[in-house]
Amino acid sequence: MSPLDTNAESETPTAATHALAERIIGWLVAEKYWPHDEPRSCDEGPACRLADVVSRGVLLCRLVSTIDRSEIIGVECAPKTAAHRLHNVSLALRALRANARFPPARLWSPRALARADVTTCVHLLNDVRAFLIKRRPRASSHM
Secondary structure (H helix, E strand, C coil), X not given: CCCCCECCCCCCECHHHHHHHHHHHHHHHHCCCCCCCCCCCCXXXXXXXXXXXXXXCHHHHHHHHHHHCCCCCCCCCCCCCHXXXXXXXXXXXXXXXXXXCCCCXXXXXXXXXXXXXXXXXXXXXXXXXXXXXXXXXXXXXXX
C-alpha cells in the first residue's frame, strides 16, 4: 500500500494524501482552475475537499479540455445528481483515454471518482497536474 492511500482500518486519508492534495489545490488555484466559488478547505481536510470537487466532474472536464485543447461537449455544469457526476467524470475519462500520451493507470474508475473516493481522485489529479506541468513550454534561455 502506498503512503498516499487511505488507512486500511478507518478508510481516512493519510497525512501524505492530505499534503499532496494541498499541493494540488495550490496549483489549481495558481493556474486559475479552482472554481472561484469553492472554498479551498473543509473540516475533513484538503484531500476530502479535492475529492468532492473532482467528483462533480466539471473541474476534471475543464482540465482535460486544456490537455486536449478542445471543449468537451455535454458537460453538466451544475451536477445535482450522482448520475450527472458520473456522466461528467465519464466524459473526462473517455477523452483522456483517447489521448495516447496520457498515462492510462487511473482512467478506468469513473464510479470511484464520481463517489469522491479520495485516493483515486487525488492520484488522478496528481497525474493530470504532472502531465500539464511537463507539457508546459519552458522559457527560452536565449536573449
